[in-house]
Amino acid sequence: MKLERFQAFSDGIFAILITILVLEFHIPNYQEGHLLTGLLGQWPLLLAYGLSYFYVGTLWLFHHDYFSLLRQIDRNINLLNLLMLFSITLLDYPISLVATALTSRNRQDMQTAFVAYDLVALFISATFFFVYLYLHRHPELKSNPGAASFYTAIKFDPVRSVIMYSLAILATFWSVWLGAFLLVASIIFHFLAYLRMNKRLVRLNEQGG
Amino acid sequence: MKLERFQAFSDGIFAILITILVLEFHIPNYQEGHLLTGLLGQWPLLLAYGLSYFYVGTLWLFHHDYFSLLRQIDRNINLLNLLMLFSITLLDYPISLVATALTSRNRQDMQTAFVAYDLVALFISATFFFVYLYLHRHPELKSNPGAASFYTAIKFDPVRSVIMYSLAILATFWSVWLGAFLLVASIIFHFLAYLRMNKRLVRLNEQGG
């Protein structure tokens, strides 16, 4: 498998997923003349959609930068990548779960929905961890010595994410809103980790010139 | 990030969005033997779909021409582009809002639906404005001096669109049909702006040859 085709296939899945998220929007039930009220009541959906778009976008950026320093792809990376993409496609479902639960404001249902979102996010980070681990053990796939130090520097990022989503799950049982806060914070943290990683990558490319 | 992969990813999202718009079509409720009546009653959907396809198509052409003169992509352009694509995917939802409201012909609901469409369009133009602004401040991303004059010439296009959609919103509160007219006019104006921009680009490429 050539690196470029591997990337194109992954990019395709990211592009499709990030676009079909919008299909979760449906006309709300509303009384004639009160579409506005119906729409305003959909803020949970807009929120969940916005957050998830931001999350999937960040994951794509991660994926992009992360695999850009590989020299080649082997079968196992390909399989791990399919597992990672599987975990990411699952994100589509908790969007409507969270939106539905936030609309009813039932405490139990919100717990369920947030934990479902957390679990998918935890699964995603776990697959990243597997990929990181595999690449750590197969330095021959990396493009150059600079790449090795790059991969070492970010090695524990997914572990940290797994811990954060686990904490979010635990917190949700204690307080739904704290759990929600930790979930959002973890996703923002993802994004900050991406910015840091990207800075490192740019520096590396400048050195490598 | 290489320019080509950036473009392929964006093209992918445009292609997916413009194609899944058609999923908004659903069999109407109809009495057996009166499917024709049911279908003819769906003209608002066909109209909203046709207009939105035309709009997204125009946005794609804009995107295509606009980024064709870049020399490279940096992280911020990439993020701004993701924000722009986010705003564009949102267009999928107001299609069915507008269609539903036009079907019931309730004045309040039509106001709501048109304003929702206007807001998304305004958001889209705002993201274009951010991109234009950023490129204005980072001439190093542009490919050559000719490109600079190209970008200067079209600098205020998105501002003009933001104003037009704002006027459409205001007008909608006064008269629904005037608002609708301004919305359609703004989209057609987009297209004309594209034609002008494309002419400029072709001339530039001929000179650069």
Added chain:
Amino acid sequence: MKLERFQAFSDGIFAILITILVLEFHIPNYQEGHLLTGLLGQWPLLLAYGLSYFYVGTLWLFHHDYFSLLRQIDRNINLLNLLMLFSITLLDYPISLVATALTSRNRQDMQTAFVAYDLVALFISATFFFVYLYLHRHPELKSNPGAASFYTAIKFDPVRSVIMYSLAILATFWSVWLGAFLLVASIIFHFLAYLRMNKRLVRLNEQGG
């Protein structure tokens, strides 16, 4: 616009459309224990789906071969192509119309559904005709003299298709089944026309070697 990116964008839309057609399948209403009866009652959907997949596939092959002999793309071809892709995405809707009407077997509704399918097909062929006409008048877009003769030989194919779909519409008002037969026949005819065109193209490429 580069020819390759034009083709990739079009290929993307074809790939998406031909894949999302399957989303028209929904679990039928059935009594517990009688899913089989429910499924067997969905033969019209399977038929409409299979035919449409075959049709869109043929259109893709046409598109592929047709544009393979161009030297470059100009703005108008790009716009005409967007119009053509618009007409093709519309095909998604009549699939469920035809399936629904065939399921109820109501004569009026079947007429409506078949005519809707015919109209979309007629629109598609009309857009092909516009493209053919435009290329006829802009020989500078074609790659070589052999290409010119290729395009001349197939010039009237879309006209013939427009006539066939018009006849299918007329026939439907007289006899639903004759209309359905003509619709299917026209699509098969499309495919045969593709085979002929492809043969011509292969011969041309061998000469051009």
Added chain:
Amino acid sequence: MKLERFQAFSDGIFAILITILVLEFHIPNYQEGHLLTGLLGQWPLLLAYGLSYFYVGTLWLFHHDYFSLLRQIDRNINLLNLLMLFSITLLDYPISLVATALTSRNRQDMQTAFVAYDLVALFISATFFFVYLYLHRHPELKSNPGAASFYTAIKFDPVRSVIMYSLAILATFWSVWLGAFLLVASIIFHFLAYLRMNKRLVRLNEQGG
């Protein structure tokens, strides 16, 4: 048709299909406060989704490796490939059939759903068989003598799969769970066959290197 564009189109369809499978997930009917119970009741859907993702992923890997040794594509391979992709898109439907039937646990309905899945899988393997057969008779499409021995070694893989899915169908009439077991086993067998084929391909590329 160039090999690369043929692969990009096929990859596109695989990427779209494997991503839209997730659209089969819908919020379950649940009493307020019991979303968790509703979610846990959706294990059949998660199972059917996971299995199908795994299956489509495996088919993509197969497709990828299988066509990587071709030198060129002719029209018939293109048509057979469209037929193969048709059979694979059909997989989207039995996912919800199986999930629905497993949820109700009605024996007849489970039989129907499993057999529907088996039939699509059998159809998929049959189209692979046609492709294998065609390539066997057209050695000029293959890239080198090593490729010939590669294709010979795997010639009977699809036949074996056709037999396995046929057995799964027969078994389902005798015992639903044995039928389900054979279906899952056949898909896992697919994956193992892929691993073996990939090993052969890697060895071949090392020799050819």
